[in-house]
Amino acid sequence: MKQLVLNRRQFLKATAVTGIATALGGSFKTGFTQGEAVNSAPAAETKIIKTNCRACIANCGVLAHVKNGRVVKLEGNPEYPMSKGALCAKGLAGIQALYHPNRNKYPMIRVGNRGENKWKRISWDEALDTIAKKLMETREKYGAETVFCSTGGGGNPEFWSIPRFCNAFGTPNWFEPGCAQCYLPRTLTFALMYGGPDTSIADSNCLEIYDPDDTPMKTLVMWGTDPSYSCPAGGGGAVAELRARGVRTVVIDPRLTPDAAKADVWLPIRPGTDVALMLAWTRYIIDKKLYDQDFVLKWTNLPYLVDVKTQMLLRASENAEGTPDTFMVWDTKTNSAQPLAYPWNDNLTPALEGTFMINGVECKTGFQLLKERSEPYTLEKAAEICWLDANKIEEAIKLYALNSPGGISLGVATDQNPNSVQAAMGAGTLNVLMGNVEKPGVLMNRFKTSGIAPIFTYIVPPALKLLSEEQLKKRLGGIEYKGLLQWWAAQPSAVLDAILTGKPYKPRVWLDRSGNKFGVLANSSAWVPALEQLDFIVHMYMYPTSFSTYADILLPTTEWLETNMPVESMNKVFARQAVTHLWETMDETLIWSKLAKRCADLGHENCQKAFDLDFMGKDLPYWNSMEELLDIFTKSAVKMNWKEFAQKAPIEYLPMKEYKEYYVYKKIDPQTGLPAGFNTPSKKLEVYMENMIILGRTGKPFSTYPLPPASKDYNPLPYFLEPHESPLEGSELAKEFPLVMTNGRVPVYHHGTLRNVPWLREIYPVPEIWINPKTAAKYDISQGDWVYVESKRGKIQAKAWLTEGQHPGVVYMERFWNPETMDTETRGWREMNVNILSKNDAPFNDVVGTYTLRGYLVKISKADGPPKGVWLKPQEFKKWLPEPSDPTKEVEV
Amino acid sequence: MTQRTMVVDLDRCIGCKSCEVACKQENGVILGCTWNKVLTVGPTGMFPKVEMYFLPTMCQECKDAPCVKACPTGASYKNEDGVVLIDKEKCIGCRYCMMACPYGVRTFNEETKVVEKCTLCTQLQAIGEQPACVKNCPAKCRFVGDIDDPNSDVSQVIQKAGSENVHVLPDVGNHPSARYILHSKTATWKE
Amino acid sequence: MNIQWPLVFFTLFIGLGCGTFAGSVILTEWYGKAKQIRTISSLIAIVSIGVGGVSSTLHLGHPERMFGALGHPTSGIFMESALSFLLGLAIIIYLLALRRNAAAATCKAIGTVGAVLAVGLTFVNGDAYVMASIPAWNTWILPAFYLTSAAVMGCFSIGVLLAHTVNYNTTMTAETAATTEPIAASGMIKQATLIALAVQAVVLVAYLLHIASAPYPDVTRSVTRVLAGNLAPLFWGGVVLLGLLVPTALMTKFYTKNNEGFPVKLGLAAVLAAGVAFRALMFLLGSSIKQFF
Ligand SMILES: Nc1nc2c(c(=O)[nH]1)N[C@H]1C(S)=C(S)[C@@H](COP(=O)(O)OP(=O)(O)OC[C@H]3O[C@@H](n4cnc5c(=O)[nH]c(N)nc54)[C@H](O)[C@@H]3O)O[C@H]1N2
Ligand SMILES: Nc1nc2c(c(=O)[nH]1)N[C@H]1C(S)=C(S)[C@@H](COP(=O)(O)OP(=O)(O)OC[C@H]3O[C@@H](n4cnc5c(=O)[nH]c(N)nc54)[C@H](O)[C@@H]3O)O[C@H]1N2
Ligand code: SF4
Ligand code: SF4
Ligand code: SF4
Ligand code: SF4
Ligand code: SF4
């Protein structure tokens, strides 16, 4: 221990002022890496600690082998019901991430000019005080809303920590590069249509697929999702197992993914045209009467009558909260409009289709409107729009529609263009039409839960009530895109615009916790002028990234092997537990709490309230330690405190059979004596999404206060929107930029992460751009050539991979940045970053404000060689080999 | 005779490359060296009628191992389980075994100056565990066992697959014992 | 495969040494001509074999463990080392015999043993690469080529020695020259060289045919790559031009007057270069049936 202290002091002396890479890199080698200790220690015992991975948004079970306090090996935990003992490349590389020589080890403050990359180590106290002071000053001078926060989508220990802090501090502005571009379109739509989870495999839903011994599933449609790459260990493995057992699959994906290659039908769709295809499926299914008539009639709102003019459903009566309203249907027996009280009336024979005049008002059933909406999308029309073969489309639809039970899993692809919410509506509709809801073998199910991680799998309550009506209304993009309310977030483009124009006000301070924002935000170059105008930037992360080079303070956060969090997987609960703790890193769940405390101490009343047990109630007062927070959830779910739980986990909280509860909607509610129905106001599946209209006009059901309406009503049914940058005939832009760019996961990286991990860079050192050989020939590009890729917004490089697995009009690439060039002019993000090309301006999705990450136009040309300074050879990554070090005590501040 | 070897079900393999990292971690394989690599075969054909599969490659545990024959020092040898191993103390780093291997699955370690290859994780099998790549494989497509024993795991999966779906790498007299399972429904096997 | 330079020079110098020694024994001991070159050619041969041997150890990661090979007499490396050792020994004994003016029959016997070992070593040198795993190598034509290559190099090296040890008298007429003993030796060498070159040309064609028809065809070892692809310069320039055409042309001129053997020296340089070129070509064609990593 003595030596540790000494070395720490020595370090301080040696690196008082220095660049990030050097400060955080090699100079520690002698100090803390007591490599000798391991060898000289008497035959150390290896302990195996059960924990969970968080190198992506899944939570696969891990067995961490720990010897003398150091993690020496990771492997899968067979008890984990989703990954069943597997770990993917990212998870296994956890050691190299944990002991990376360039970990952010201490809080650092910038000295010298921004971008000069000179830093000084400071204490946690000083760091937190400095930030809190700056926050309070800014609030005083310009208003709390001029402080904004951001986070990353995945790999995040506590997603809701960020909105919670914002609510406490009084700013409505936080955002995430995913959100409207990832998942929100689906969570929002499924919440409003179904009141249950969406069908994203990568987000650990579709839980039916993990029990292959006991599922009658016949078909699985993977629509814009590639489990093999986006969740290899869990979903990827599960789908492989189902295929092996004869489940037929359809894959809708522009690139030939592993799942596409193994599918019974692969539809290589033109990026961004999914809704047209969904409407064609809908039309075909309606036209050929392939849908589950009984289910649609009884359990959806499609037979309900809609006033064509107002687009609202006809109500016989509006009933009290909790009791569904009574809607009108057209009774074919009496040829009249009749009220249909929940759940059903056997005396009525409601029409599913039809247009009716009721008291001089033109009304149609929801089903009729859906039918009309899908009418133009014949197989041929869809084939033309989507660059597909009509026969193949028909084959796919038949495979799905004639082989129930099954389901459509919708991935993130459709979330990443302005047609996002509509695609989620389309996929939800297709699942519902086939009656693929809450029964064995389908994807839409509400299985039981332990409640151990209740808020979208996280535990920190966002405490919406802390944000005042006045401040909520100031949310950037918040009024127009009210779908964002489900996540309580702002729109990134609106924040950027506000900084650049000062309208409606100028944001000034940015607190970010995530990786490299340049790697994941659309048109990332557009952020540079904004960053230059900001007063103060804080970056919390495990390593310095390009974003850090623009920051003023860096806070060292914990890697997943250093964090504690309850994890639920099917019928078991697990503990992600800290296997070690290094340097002065801190779990950010605590950082935000400590920051709130500092603000409270500086007189921030709302922050003071956030610590008040009585006031906070269910939203919980802020915590001083992780354990304090964790105990609450373990005690309520499994009647143990965290410590005990962590020792005993995993715990099976229900037998599998009981956990997998089907037909939840049919369960009789003892209070009403009626079936429980779905978690929607009507308790039916609201395929006709009247609630979208209500959301756009008022913010209900998510807003804590009534909000002014958006400029336009949201559409209650899915509609197709041709990509703004269209490659079709007549597009001016396509003359210069003829190719459609899209993205999709590679299995060895998670977003912007792990580009500094030798094992992974060795496998995938540089981003590939996939090009059809015909297209490549046009530009004289051969296999393995370096190419330039250019959009209206910028120019980057990539390495050509010529493949017949791709339409000649489409190119594919995945995100990349280069930690090795962080200290150069490019700051590591300008060489091969596909988000220099992507599109962050209007048109946005009308409900949630989605911009365009996939499906915009680019051109390609041959380049002479790789960008300067990037590492290509395995040996070059040696500089990043792990430098294991001993555990340190948690920092007390 | 005992012949332990690996069988990989390519119908299942999803090309995730977890096995590559698992191998590196378990065996301390250095940067630039490879014992196990997943290749993409294809896509072949013309868009959109294409086929593709993944081919995890590692030592094929040849029955008549040319690498062993070529080795001048006896560093390369076949153990009693039929596993071809390298005694790193004896290896002179002449790399003739690398030339003799028909598949290029041996690798020269520039740091220790000896040749290395997949060991079927004998160290793990010795304590009753599965090799790292087998254990961590998400698609559960790798199997290890004695292919000469009809009751072993590997013999069973091969039997179940049906002989027309069981493939072997080109044999030039070395008699590789590893097997690959690939149904024509997934893709046609490319020699 | 990458060019293994230590092995290229190993087999090149072994070939040069063996060719020189065997050629010299045949010329001097069997035909009784140009006896003055016996010592110098033997010295050159042993040095050349030594250099080759040293070069081969550069290829080893652990030369210090080399003795481990003693226990495995069937491996190529063992055969090569053993034969090199025996050949070296034979040459030393031969040199000692020469030095002590041993009986002609003794010298001839020892020389012949050495020559046989030299031929064997050259063959084994090439044969070490004959392996089923590498289709372009998997033929007896390859060691045959090593033999012809050694023969050609040997002829030129002896040619150089002759040029240096024979005094071409300017007054000598063409007819007298033909009957003069040293000149007769040169004539023989010339003939031998031309024959060796011719055989080498045939073997080369045979080798191309082998490559073209070898199983497991692959671009890396295709005839087109050799004749018209990225190996064409090496093949046409190195193997054909420097290895066949230039030496043929130069050999026809080698005993013209007043040139101090310059054409043979040039020829030797050309065939050495061609030897390197062929060996490089061999490695570049040496892809295994599958090269997974
Ligand atoms: N062009 C293009 N752009 C895209 C996408 C695309 O497909 N194409 N995908 C979009 C999507 S779906 C998303 S979700 C976003 C993702 O974008 P981000 O989520 O911003 O990406 P990351 O850099 O992964 O940031 C999340 C980070 O949290 C880190 N993390 C993990 N544990 C901890 C911890 O304990 N503390 C802290 N502080 N951090 C931790 C992870 O390592 C990870 O780096 O990107 C979007 N951007
Ligand atoms: N390895 C890895 N795993 C991850 C992540 C990661 O970064 N890396 N990120 C995590 C996160 S936050 C998310 S959101 C999930 C996403 O995981 P998934 O939902 O599976 O989504 P992606 O792999 O991004 O995209 C799915 C497929 O959409 C295809 N695609 C592209 N454009 C279109 C289109 O216009 N239409 C259709 N139908 N398909 C299209 C792509 O080729 C890709 O194969 O993955 C999570 N898991
Ligand atoms: S899929 Fe891979 S990265 Fe994601 S949690 Fe599982 S092991 Fe970790
Ligand atoms: S881990 Fe398994 S599924 Fe993944 S690439 Fe390797 S063999 Fe294939
Ligand atoms: S490199 Fe080592 S193992 Fe290979 S042949 Fe030579 S001595 Fe044997
Ligand atoms: S595959 Fe190669 S290394 Fe393995 S036994 Fe056969 S020849 Fe030897
Ligand atoms: S068996 Fe072991 S050594 Fe062989 S490839 Fe798998 S992990 Fe590597």
Ligand SMILES: [Mo]
């Ligand atoms: Mo995401």
